Amino acid sequence: MHVSSAPRSGQLSVRGRLGYRQSNSLHAPRAFLSKLFSSSDEEDPKPIEMDQTALNPVAMPGKKQRDYTEVAYMTGRAKVVNKYFPTAIGIDDFLNRLEIALYAYGFNGDNSIAMVNLCRDEITVSLKNKIDHVFGSSFNTNGLGGVLTCGVTGVAAGLSHAPVSKGSGKERYVFFSFPHISVDARGEVGTISRPGRPGSSCACGALNKALIDIKVQGVDANCKIPGVHEPLDPEFTILKQRLARRLRYDGLDDGHVSNMNLVDLTKVAERTISDDLNYLISQTVDPQKADYAVVTGVQIHNWGTTFDDESPNLEFIAPAQAYVVVNGFKTQIDLNTMPSLTPRQIRILADTGNMDASQAGSKDDLVCNSTGSSTLREIDPPYLYRSKRENRRKREQAETYSELIQSEGLSPEIACPWPSWQTSLRKQSPQTEQEKGNSAIHFDSKFRTGEELDAMWSKLQSEYVSAGSNKSKSSDPSSPEDS
Numbered sequence: 025m026h027v028s029s030a031p032r033s034g035q036l037s038v039r040g041r042l043g044y045r046q047s048n049s050l051h052a053p054r055a056f057l058s059k060l061f062s063s064s065d066e067e068d069p070k071p072i073e074m075d076q077t078a079l080n081p082v083a084m085p086g087k088k089q090r091d092y093t094e095v096a097y098m099t100g101r102a103k104v105v106n107k108y109f110p111t112a113i114g115i116d117d118f119l120n121r122l123e124i125a126l127y128a129y130g131f132n133g134d135n136s137i138a139m140v141n142l143c144r145d146e147i148t149v150s151l152k153n154k155i156d157h158v159f160g161s162s163f164n165t166n167g168l169g170g171v172l173t174c175g176v177t178g179v180a181a182g183l184s185h186a187p188v189s190k191g192s193g194k195e196r197y198v199f200f201s202f203p204h205i206s207v208d209a210r211g212e213v214g215t216i217s218r219p220g221r222p223g224s225s226c227a228c229g230a231l232n233k234a235l236i237d238i239k240v241q242g243v244d245a246n247c248k249i250p251g252v253h254e255p256l257d258p259e260f261t262i263l264k265q266r267l268a269r270r271l272r273y274d275g276l277d278d279g280h281v282s283n284m285n286l287v288d289l290t291k292v293a294e295r296t297i298s299d300d301l302n303y304l305i306s307q308t309v310d311p312q313k314a315d316y317a318v319v320t321g322v323q324i325h326n327w328g329t330t331f332d333d334e335s336p337n338l339e340f341i342a343p344a345q346a347y348v349v350v351n352g353f354k355t356q357i358d359l360n361t362m363p364s365l366t367p368r369q370i371r372i373l374a375d376t377g378n379m380d381a382s383q384a385g386s387k388d389d390l391v392c393n394s395t396g397s398s399t400l401r402e403i404d405p406p407y408l409y410r411s412k413r414e415n416r417r418k419r420e421q422a423e424t425y426s427e428l429i430q431s432e433g434l435s436p437e438i439a440c441p442w443p444s445w446q447t448s449l450r451k452q453s454p455q456t457e458q459e460k461g462n463s464a465i466h467f468d469s470k471f472r473t474g475e476e477l478d479a480m481w482s483k484l485q486s487e488y489v490s491a492g493s494n495k496s497k498s499s500d501p502s503s504p505e506d507s
């Protein structure tokens with residue numbers, strides 16, 4: 025791999041107030057610098073202000089303008105996300121800082137298993153893949169909206185797959201838990217344009233639906249008997265009731281909830297799921313036998329308003345909890361006090377993590393630059409779907425062929441008969457099985473009737489729904505009986 029040490033186009037190289045060369049950064053993180061240079065006669069380093077002429081194409085000569093404009097653009101994109109999630113940083117930057125911090129406490133890809141809890145949405149794979157790149161194949165406990173439904177058996181299964189250190193016999197686990205949300209390039213919350221799908225869809229769709237349902241049905245109505253769920257919709261109904269119980273625990277009633285938006289509920293979801301995770305850890309992990317780390321937050325998809333448009337698709341992480349428990353002692357990690365890696369370092373690490381580099385766009389095509397507080401790199405995940413650049417290239421090619429067909433006077437005939445081997449596979453209509461009746465659905469439905477069951481149900485509901493509002497203030501939202 026050719027790696028140039030010279031600043032690439034688009035990186036800033038400015039001489040800071042402290043007299044050293046700050047390359048690739050508008051300003052280094054203040055908290056970090058203030059620790060490095062803490063003598064009393066030094067005032068806090070000030071961020072170097074963005075030169076507004078960067079935004080004016082005629083005010084600057086060519087190269088300088090290009091350098092500033094890219095940083096200005098990336099900084100603007102970060103600002104859109106930081107409006108809703110002030111601590112959010114680029115996903116690569118986040119994982120690189122985390123890897124360094126965890127390594128300092130003895131965790132690495134060879135001796136640890138990553139336990140990853142995300143929403144089932146395919147777009148969360150960008151985060152999973154980057155975690156796998158650092159820690160090897162992860163054990164997933166995913167659920168709709170990130171809700172944890174795998175229970176102690178699910179978590180314990182993952183832990184039992186952890187590597188065991190030869191000398192100490194110790195196991196190491198790194199727990200990740202991230203609900204997700206989209207804040208697109210123009211700052212639209214919840215909407216995302218997916219590859220190959222016209223219009224926009226929602227992220228997180230499950231959390232958005234939960235918010236709508238809880239607003240319509242009310243908080244108390246969604247606080248079902250703990251653990252109870254719809255047989256045909258187990259994960260979503262458990263998600264809703266976990267959120268509703270958390271809202272009630274936080275003292276938020278229907279009036280508060282009617283003013284909540286998706287950003288608010290995503291933050292509630294993060295707190296709920298993180299607490300659930302911590303409770304499951306307390307029930308499954310033996311700190312004498314294992315060291316572990318817990319890292320939670322929100323994954324934010326900051327994509328272009330149309331998947332194939334010119335806007336780079338960026339991913340952010342807003343960290344929430346980050347701590348390690350080593351030899352039974354808990355230590356907090358503050359990733360925001362660590363400096364970001366430079367764009368050059370992030371490029372190198374990201375390129376080595378590409379599952380299929382042959383499908384990725386040219387490395388230099390993907391923008392990677394500083395936003396001041398973080399370094400951001402465009403994602404173009406070839407392992408998920410065709411890249412946006414490849415999409416564009418194919419479209420241009422199709423237009424070319426279409427013109428050629430006309431200009432060369434071709435008269436193509438496209439015939440797609442079913443191959444003969446398929447006729448044997450197509451004899452039965454896919455409906456047939458369903459018409460016969462599916463035993464699993466009927467089996468559960470039988471329990472919907474019965475006077476004894478109805479009486480028991482309303483008794484339990486009245487206990488947990490009507491009386492719940494009074495009890496909830498003193499109860500822990502992640503108490504054992506609570507799902």
Ligand SMILES: [Zn+2]
Nearest residue numbers: 143145228229
């Ligand atoms: Zn989702």
